[in-house]
Amino acid sequence: MSVAELKERHLAAAETVNSLKDRLKQKRLLLLDTDVAGYARSQGQTRVSFGPTDLVCCRTLQGHTGKVLFESQVYSLDWTPERNRIVSASQDGRLIVWNALTSQKTHAIKLPCAWVMTCAFSPSGQSVACGGLDSMCSIFNLNSQTDKDGNLPVSRMLSGHKGYVSSCQYVPDEDTHLITASGDQTCVLWDITTGLRTVSINGSNSRMFISGSCDSTVRLWDTRVASRASRTFHGHEGDVNSVKFFPDGYRFGTGSDDGTCRLFDIRTGHQLQEYNQQHVDNEAPHVTSIAFSTSGRLLFAGYTNGDCYVWDTLLAEKIRYAAQFQPVCPVNRLYWTWENFKILTVVGSAVWDCLLMVVPYVQEVGTQTSRSGLLEGIEESTEVGDRFLWKMSVVISPSKFLDFVCPSYGL
Amino acid sequence: MVASKSNDSSLPPPQPRSPPQFPDLYGKRRELARVQMLQREIGFLDEELKSLESIPPASRSCKEVVDFVTGNVDPLIPTIKKTRRSRRFWKWLCGVCCFDVSWICCCGCSCDLSMPRCCDCLTCNSCSNPCQNCGIPACQCFPCFSSKCFKKWKCSLKCRSSCCCMPKHSCCMPKHSCCPTCSCTRCTCYPKCPNLNICSCCHKSCCFPCYYCM
Numbered sequence: 001m002s003v004a005e006l007k008e009r010h011l012a013a014a015e016t017v018n019s020l021k022d023r024l025k026q027k028r029l030l031l032l033d034t035d036v037a038g039y040a041r042s043q044g045q046t047r048v049s050f051g052p053t054d055l056v057c058c059r060t061l062q063g064h065t066g067k068v069l070f071e072s073q074v075y076s077l078d079w080t081p082e083r084n085r086i087v088s089a090s091q092d093g094r095l096i097v098w099n100a101l102t103s104q105k106t107h108a109i110k111l112p113c114a115w116v117m118t119c120a121f122s123p124s125g126q127s128v129a130c131g132g133l134d135s136m137c138s139i140f141n142l143n144s145q146t147d148k149d150g151n152l153p154v155s156r157m158l159s160g161h162k163g164y165v166s167s168c169q170y171v172p173d174e175d176t177h178l179i180t181a182s183g184d185q186t187c188v189l190w191d192i193t194t195g196l197r198t199v200s201i202n203g204s205n206s207r208m209f210i211s212g213s214c215d216s217t218v219r220l221w222d223t224r225v226a227s228r229a230s231r232t233f234h235g236h237e238g239d240v241n242s243v244k245f246f247p248d249g250y251r252f253g254t255g256s257d258d259g260t261c262r263l264f265d266i267r268t269g270h271q272l273q274e275y276n277q278q279h280v281d282n283e284a285p286h287v288t289s290i291a292f293s294t295s296g297r298l299l300f301a302g303y304t305n306g307d308c309y310v311w312d313t314l315l316a317e318k319i320r321y322a323a324q325f326q327p328v329c330p331v332n333r334l335y336w337t338w339e340n341f342k343i344l345t346v347v348g349s350a351v352w353d354c355l356l357m358v359v360p361y362v363q364e365v366g367t368q369t370s371r372s373g374l375l376e377g378i379e380e381s382t383e384v385g386d387r388f389l390w391k392m393s394v395v396i397s398p399s400k401f402l403d404f405v406c407p408s409y410g411l
Numbered sequence: 412m413v414a415s416k417s418n419d420s421s422l423p424p425p426q427p428r429s430p431p432q433f434p435d436l437y438g439k440r441r442e443l444a445r446v447q448m449l450q451r452e453i454g455f456l457d458e459e460l461k462s463l464e465s466i467p468p469a470s471r472s473c474k475e476v477v478d479f480v481t482g483n484v485d486p487l488i489p490t491i492k493k494t495r496r497s498r499r500f501w502k503w504l505c506g507v508c509c510f511d512v513s514w515i516c517c518c519g520c521s522c523d524l525s526m527p528r529c530c531d532c533l534t535c536n537s538c539s540n541p542c543q544n545c546g547i548p549a550c551q552c553f554p555c556f557s558s559k560c561f562k563k564w565k566c567s568l569k570c571r572s573s574c575c576c577m578p579k580h581s582c583c584m585p586k587h588s589c590c591p592t593c594s595c596t597r598c599t600c601y602p603k604c605p606n607l608n609i610c611s612c613c614h615k616s617c618c619f620p621c622y623y624c625m
Contacts, residue, residue: 006442013449020456027460031468039473045481048488228455248479251472265472269459272472295485296476314480 025234028270036263036273037316048297048312050320061086061098076118078169080125087128089119095130097142109140109152118167122175127155129178131165137180139192158190171207171223179223181211189223208266210252212240218254220266233264235271242289247296253313259284261301263313275299275311277318 001009034042077088085106086098093114097107115133122128131137137158146152163183171177171189178190187209207223208230216236219229238257245252246263251272255261261275277284285303292299292313299311310320 001443003439003442006439006446009446010442010449013446013453016453017449017456020453020460024456024460024463027463031463031466033468034470034473036473036476039470040477043477045477050489228451231459232455246476247483248475251476263476265469268466268469268472270466270469270472272469272476293485293487295483295488296480297483297485298487314477 021234031268032270035316036314040314045314047315047317048319061088061103075116076130078120078128080121081123082125085121085125087119087121089116089130095119095128095140097128107142107152112138112154118165120168120170120178122170123173124175127175129168129170131168131180133164135159135161135164135182135184137161137165137168137178137190139178156192156195158192158195160188161186167211169209179209185213187211187221210243210245210266212243212254212256214239216240216256216258218243218252218264231266231269233269233271235262235264235274236260238286241287244290244292247292247294253290253292253299255287255290255301257286259286259303261287261290261299261311273313273316275301275313275316277309 074088074090077086079086079100084100086100088096088098090096093111093116095107095109095111095116096105097109098104099106109128111130111132113132113134113136116130117132119128119130126143127139127141129137129139138154139156139158140152141155142152144153144155158178158180161180161182161184163185165180165182167181169179171179176192178192179187180190181187208220209223210218210220212218216234216238218233218236218240220231220233222230233254236254236256236258238259240254240256242255243252244254250267251263251265253261253263259277259279262271263273263275264271285305285307287301288304289302290299297313298319299313300308301311302308307321309318311317312319
């Protein structure tokens with residue numbers, strides 16, 4: 001067969017695929033007699049309501065830093081199964097392990113490659129894994145001895161992917177097996193002890209996992225069958241950034257660049273619900289990550305504009321604005337005021353790798369008539385207790401700052 | 412040697428030829444691989460289409476989701492609604508048909524029932540009828556838990572007890588005739604004393620040093 005004939009066949013096959021996909025879509029639509037919200041309302045379900053003190057932030061874990069503010073975002077985090085420790089990864093090149101109850105950092109692991117995109121805790125809590133733009137998955141044993149520089153050594157490097165590692169997760173209850181997802185369009189199940197890829201595990205347990213892709217689909221996989229996905233889920237219109245199993249194990253949720261979260265059924269393939277923020281313009285913020293509460297009633301969704309909403313999964317309504325995080329961008333000018341006749345003090349100083357930012361130290365000077373002013377050169381302002389921490393983009397000598405803040409005191 | 416000349420003028424003149432083209436095996440293999448992948452996908456899509464004939468509609472899965480969620484407690488969702496005690500009481504009272512509630516509750520309860528108006532008059536220091544200041548029968552307000560009269564009523568029940576172990580509340584402290592000007596609430600004025608002392612905490616003259624000021 002000639003290349004020309006093959007190209008013709010290719011075109012014909014592509015048309016057949018598109019036509020079959022359309023027929024599938026139409027047939028599925030006929031089976032979508034209701035969605036979760038419609039059914040829940042028909043059953044008289046009422047909305048979950050929160051009082052002002054019912055869902056509040058109890059801890060903020062701060063510790064990741066970065067050369068430039070945009071790179072200090074936390075890219076990924078994972079909990080231990082006991083829910084008492086967290087590992088977080090940031091492109092400041094570190095994995096931090098936190099005690100979730102006390103907020104203390106127990107490990108700060110310097111990574112061989114700073115461009116980390118994902119991290120995971122092992123089921124036993126003894127190891128953490130991470131992966132990123134180096135196309136490798138690195139494993140660290142938290143109990144091993146640090147080297148002479150005080151760094152935790154890598155205990156195993158899993159190499160083989162031909163593209164970035166965007167996601168990694170341990171197989172439940174198995175410290176020796178890990179699944180990674182990559183920009184090379186593959187997922188790999190690893191045997192950590194040998195460092196080899198494997199797709200055959202205990203045949204008596206059917207291990208399923210789901211992967212979300214930049215091709216807008218989500219695929220369900222059986223780890224015993226590498227050659228094809230068990231099912232492909234269509235519906236999203238943009239990259240699928242986050243996938244999470246629903247607590248019952250028969251459904252899963254997704255978050256996408258199309259700004260929606262969706263709930264799919266594994267056994268039938270149906271899209272059961274869409275969680276869509278209505279936006280006037282088409283600039284809906286992308287969903288970056290999702291999580292379900294233990295009953296599945298609440299769906300937490302984080303968006304690229306820094307919002308985090310709580311959705312009622314049954315009624316498909318937003319019930320709470322959980323938090324807002326400032327999009328990371330420098331603030332050059334800040335309008336500040338004195339409150340309660342006290343000058344707001346500034347604590348300490350921060351020295352960064354590339355940019356020397358000196359936060360002047362000002363003592364609390366007591367009462368003063370209230371006034372306000374404009375201070376230029378402030379990169380970012382955060383509240384620390386009852387004080388403000390200003391990160392300056394220019395170097396300001398303490399005396400110059402003091403002159404500005406309290407001229408009448410001649411400090 | 413005589414060279415023979417060809418007299419065949421029908422043949423085209425010889426022309427230089429292009430070099431033979433190598434077969435594009437890589438392109439062909441790549442194209443073949445693409446076709447095979449698409450054919451494989453066609454197979455999967457056909458399978459999926461067939462399977463849809465036996466798949467139940469979405470409503471069944473929706474029911475499973477709702478049943479699962481409603482059957483599980485969520486630690487993040489408040490389950491106990493904080494109803495005020497008075498509201499619970501009045502809801503019970505609503506069921507008692509013989510009780511005529513025609514007053515509007517002053518307690519700020521948001522229930523739909525009418526409740527007796529409570530006497531919170533400060534001068535109402537007993538549960539006798541009626542309160543001299545506001546004229547409302549003081550004893551009718553005892554069901555309202557937040558009213559001062561209720562508290563006093565409860566207090567008076569305890570204080571009337573003959574048991575010496577029952578705590579006596581300040582509202583039940585008897586005022587003795589020997590200290591008419593004493594308005595110190597802590598002043599016990601007991602036992603009777605012949606002398607008059609100035610109680611520093613209340614700045615009133617008292618027949619006995621205020622226990623709390625000693």
